Amino acid sequence: MSSQTTSETATTWHPNVGESGTIHAKRIPGRFRAIKWLTASLWLFFFIGPYLRWEGRQALLIDLPSRQFHIYGLTVHPHDIWVLTFIMIFFAMLLVAATLLAGRVFCGYFCFQTVWTDLYTWIEEKIEGQPRARHALDNSPWNINKLSRKGLKHGLWLAIAMLTGVSFAAWFTDAFQLWSDYFSLQAHISAWITLGMFTVGTYLLAGFMREQVCFWLCPYARIQGVLSDHDSVLPTYDYRRGEPRGKRELENAVNDKGDCVDCDQCLVVCPTGIDIRDGQQLGCITCGLCIDACDSVMKKIDRSTGLIRYASLNEMQDSPQISMLRRPMVLVSLVMLITCVAFVAYGLTSITPIEVSVEPERQPMFVKMSDGSIQNSYHVRIFNKGSEPSRHYVTLNQPEQATLVTPAQTIVTKPGTMSSVRVFVKIPQARLDQAKQAITFMITNADDQGDKYTYQSYFTGPEK
Ligand code: SF4
Numbered sequence: 001m002s003s004q005t006t007s008e009t010a011t012t013w014h015p016n017v018g019e020s021g022t023i024h025a026k027r028i029p030g031r032f033r034a035i036k037w038l039t040a041s042l043w044l045f046f047f048i049g050p051y052l053r054w055e056g057r058q059a060l061l062i063d064l065p066s067r068q069f070h071i072y073g074l075t076v077h078p079h080d081i082w083v084l085t086f087i088m089i090f091f092a093m094l095l096v097a098a099t100l101l102a103g104r105v106f107c108g109y110f111c112f113q114t115v116w117t118d119l120y121t122w123i124e125e126k127i128e129g130q131p132r133a134r135h136a137l138d139n140s141p142w143n144i145n146k147l148s149r150k151g152l153k154h155g156l157w158l159a160i161a162m163l164t165g166v167s168f169a170a171w172f173t174d175a176f177q178l179w180s181d182y183f184s185l186q187a188h189i190s191a192w193i194t195l196g197m198f199t200v201g202t203y204l205l206a207g208f209m210r211e212q213v214c215f216w217l218c219p220y221a222r223i224q225g226v227l228s229d230h231d232s233v234l235p236t237y238d239y240r241r242g243e244p245r246g247k248r249e250l251e252n253a254v255n256d257k258g259d260c261v262d263c264d265q266c267l268v269v270c271p272t273g274i275d276i277r278d279g280q281q282l283g284c285i286t287c288g289l290c291i292d293a294c295d296s297v298m299k300k301i302d303r304s305t306g307l308i309r310y311a312s313l314n315e316m317q318d319s320p321q322i323s324m325l326r327r328p329m330v331l332v333s334l335v336m337l338i339t340c341v342a343f344v345a346y347g348l349t350s351i352t353p354i355e356v357s358v359e360p361e362r363q364p365m366f367v368k369m370s371d372g373s374i375q376n377s378y379h380v381r382i383f384n385k386g387s388e389p390s391r392h393y394v395t396l397n398q399p400e401q402a403t404l405v406t407p408a409q410t411i412v413t414k415p416g417t418m419s420s421v422r423v424f425v426k427i428p429q430a431r432l433d434q435a436k437q438a439i440t441f442m443i444t445n446a447d448d449q450g451d452k453y454t455y456q457s458y459f460t461g462p463e464k
């Protein structure tokens, strides 16, 4: 294969559009298969996350009715939603950076579609056997054997699909209560809809549509074509080493042949039915399983591994390569990633248990009192972002000539609610230096004297 051809096929997409039926990919052990299991296992957190407990309640909870996100001891309210926004931007930029560097590596190792499909096909293999046996079973007439195998497989697929639905719903409500509500048929209508959608969706997408989702439904598949370029490191067939390909007697391998023995192992393990020897392809989910397959063949025929390997197109064609950190898009992604981390770190460390605001009343701006002093009134608002009722009282920090007329009173605020009190401040007119001057309120936790918040406002008097 010439370099010209390889370059052309880098933009070619040869998906299975149904003409070859369901793809039954062979499963073989190897480095990238092990990594794939490892990264897929991170999804276990999706199933166990809602059952973690912290101080007697659900550690991770997206409480939509109360518009709160509970992350262990931290409660994120709409006031702090910008922190979550930066977390989402971080993951979006991480996806962009990963695609720039290694194409659809997210698809191959972490995407829920490929992970669930992998799990479904693993079950299929355990019940129906290797690909050849599966094809034979598909084409055989219905009998007890076929019925029981298919029944067991679909039963397990449906059970996983339902568990996926329950697990998703459990992130939004008390997980243990949710199970009880489902079993007693008392669950909220939204919980039933979630369960139904996820059961049907998971069963169809992972059980039947499989790689077709990656080809035709996933918007990311379209975006990644724009993001990856000739410097992206993707599974690539070393055509100069492999061609001319051909079968041969292993012991008498002739020198005029390349290293590829045309065994098709790289093709039969591919979950998307791609022949990587046609060149890098947009439909490739970068899972590396063809590398495992080819490496095992190379070891058997006593050749060095890496006939298929992670490599950039420029590297494979001996074209000049741009180092990772000199690629402008990679640099932009890195800067954005670092920025997001900085904002999230600042946000998480600066989230306070309460939010305080002090608003001066404007109608009237001030009142002249009979004792010759000027009085302003203020609304002190405390929003309790914690999970327990809070008790606070208000005092004045400065100026020293100001007096808080309202006696210090305890403001009790329920979790997730706001309390407001009206307070009055007086300053003798003779001691009023200017028409408008700074004033500082202090809000102190009645139960924890060290927990204090200051709030700057201003005091208004008559023009001098
Ligand atoms: S060509 Fe190789 S890396 Fe790409 S999807 Fe197929 S097996 Fe995975």
Ligand code: SF4
Residues within 6 Å of the ligand: 237, 242, 245, 259, 260, 261, 262, 263, 264, 265, 266, 267, 277, 293, 294, 295, 297, 307, 308
């Ligand atoms: S697995 Fe390796 S040797 Fe076999 S066909 Fe694929 S590239 Fe050639």
